[in-house]
Amino acid sequence: MGNTICTPPNRASTYGREVDVKASAESVHPMPSSVAVTIAIKAQLAISTSIDNSLRKEKFEHSRRAKILLLGGADAGKSTILKQMRILHMTGFSELEMHSFYNYLRFNVFEIFHEIAMGVQENILAVSEDEKLMIYRFAEGISWFIGIEDEIETQYLLNFLEFESVQTFMKLHPNYASLPDNAHYYLPKLHKLLAPEHIPTAEDILHLRIPTTGISEINFEFSANAIRLIDVGGQRTYRKKWIHCFDGVAAVLFVASLAAYDQALEGVDIDSKPVLHRDLFPPVQLSEVRDSTNEEYEKRVNRLRDSVKLFGEMLRCRFLRSSSFILFLNKTDLFAKKLPLSPLSEHFSSYDGTTNEQASEYLKDQFLKRKSKNDTERTLYSHYTCATDTNNVEFVFKAACDIVFQRNLHTTGAMKCVQ
Ligand SMILES: Nc1nc2c(ncn2[C@@H]2O[C@H](COP(=O)(O)OP(=O)(O)OP(=O)(O)O)[C@@H](O)[C@H]2O)c(=O)[nH]1
Numbered sequence: 576m577g578n579t580i581c582t583p584p585n586r587a588s589t590y591g592r593e594v595d596v597k598a599s600a601e602s603v604h605p606m607p608s609s610v611a612v613t614i615a616i617k618a619q620l621a622i623s624t625s626i627d628n629s630l631r632k633e634k635f636e637h638s639r640r641a642k643i644l645l646l647g648g649a650d651a652g653k654s655t656i657l658k659q660m661r662i663l664h665m666t667g668f669s670e671l672e673m674h675s676f677y678n679y680l681r682f683n684v685f686e687i688f689h690e691i692a693m694g695v696q697e698n699i700l701a702v703s704e705d706e707k708l709m710i711y712r713f714a715e716g717i718s719w720f721i722g723i724e725d726e727i728e729t730q731y732l733l734n735f736l737e738f739e740s741v742q743t744f745m746k747l748h749p750n751y752a753s754l755p756d757n758a759h760y761y762l763p764k765l766h767k768l769l770a771p772e773h774i775p776t777a778e779d780i781l782h783l784r785i786p787t788t789g790i791s792e793i794n795f796e797f798s799a800n801a802i803r804l805i806d807v808g809g810q811r812t813y814r815k816k817w818i819h820c821f822d823g824v825a826a827v828l829f830v831a832s833l834a835a836y837d838q839a840l841e842g843v844d845i846d847s848k849p850v851l852h853r854d855l856f857p858p859v860q861l862s863e864v865r866d867s868t869n870e871e872y873e874k875r876v877n878r879l880r881d882s883v884k885l886f887g888e889m890l891r892c893r894f895l896r897s898s899s900f901i902l903f904l905n906k907t908d909l910f911a912k913k914l915p916l917s918p919l920s921e922h923f924s925s926y927d928g929t930t931n932e933q934a935s936e937y938l939k940d941q942f943l944k945r946k947s948k949n950d951t952e953r954t955l956y957s958h959y960t961c962a963t964d965t966n967n968v969e970f971v972f973k974a975a976c977d978i979v980f981q982r983n984l985h986t987t988g989a990m991k992c993v994q
């Protein structure tokens with residue numbers, strides 16, 4: 576995904592060049608071997624000095640950069656924030672990248688339809704035989720689509736949305752818990768998105784769901800500060816890699832999705848080939864999560880509880896003790912949409928509020944109270960964010976940087992509430 580990763584100069588290839596210099600010098604001007612050796616040693620020394628200088632320069636560049644780490648559970652919005660930084664403070668996406676995102680976009684659309692098909696199968700009984708067959712196929716996964724021409728495939732996709740059962744389901748469950756969050760953005764503009772000539776726009780790319788599996792970083796300048804922003808994969812299997820980034824961290828931006836309060840951890844935890852992966856591990860069904868009264872079970876499967884727990888673990892991590900912690904309570908747009916239809920009290924039994932603001936404050940408290948009483952040195956800051964909204968991210972990132980760089984602490988607007 577075109578992340579800028581700084582790699583040190585390649586010593587092997589440079590040494591390779593040294594051999595060439597020696598060989599070509601000898602072939603053009605044959606000379607006594609002792610003179611040739613002296614020249615070769617001098618050339619080698621010059622190359623070595625130049626490598627050392629560039630390594631020193633790079634080390635200096637890195638050391639003057641503030642290292643900011645994006646942490647948080649899967650699907651929280653970390654990579655979306657990194658993409659926003661590329662749009663805001665770098666050159667955005669190249670045309671080539673824009674093109675390459677088209678296939679991801681189609682995958683994401685399949686993923687949405689797969690989830691809808693699973694929901695229809697479970698909740699809607701009376702459908703015609705034709706519809707039943709198609710819904711069964713989409714619920715099955717993507718494999719039967721392989722080999723079908725793009726045009727026919729697009730027709731299948733567009734027809735699917737017209738099915739009465741699908742429309743009824745979407746009306747009854749517009750915020751079905753395992754429906755991917757980007758469904759609200761992609762579904763209304765499906766005709767346009769699936770057209771073969773369509774080149775994904777920056778907004779389309781911001782809504783893509785591509786789980787991060789490794790560690791990526793970008794370097795950029797912001798308000799006279801040099802920043803090194805690092806993004807990691809939030810799925811549990813990838814968290815063991817995080818430790819490699821914990822050295823010299825100026826700040827942790829911990830991203831948590833507020834909209835995850837009714838989502839099951841296992842159900843939404845997907846791999847880079849989401850549909851195929853789900854064939855092997857079917858999602859935890861919505862009814863299972865809702866009906867659960869066992870707190871231990873809820874803890875195990877609720878995505879937001881997992882995020883709260885993870886936040887506590889990061890706060891206690893000894894390598895991050897001197898890092899600032901800024902909590903991004905993300906996906907405020909989806910949270911506001913789903914709250915009236917999926918009450919918070921059904922998932923967090925101690926919640927007894929009624930408004931959007933009370934619900935978001937309650938969830939914020941769940942995070943903030945994870946800070947140990949002995950941790951008196953650090954102040955926790957939090958923001959409500961919508962990572963797909965470029966203006967909002969620009970604002971909160973600036974506020975976060977003010978905190979990180981110890982400036983304008985009193986005017987950051989931290990703890991801003993959801994509107
Ligand atoms: N509507 C909405 N969608 C969001 C928001 N933030 C992120 N998303 C979407 O949520 C999905 C997941 O976002 P990512 O940025 O890939 O999540 P991540 O934290 O990097 O996930 P991992 O790489 O698995 O750790 C994408 O489809 C994003 O477009 C938000 O504030 N609002």
Ligand SMILES: [Mg+2]
Binds near residue numbers: 785
């Ligand atoms: Mg990511």
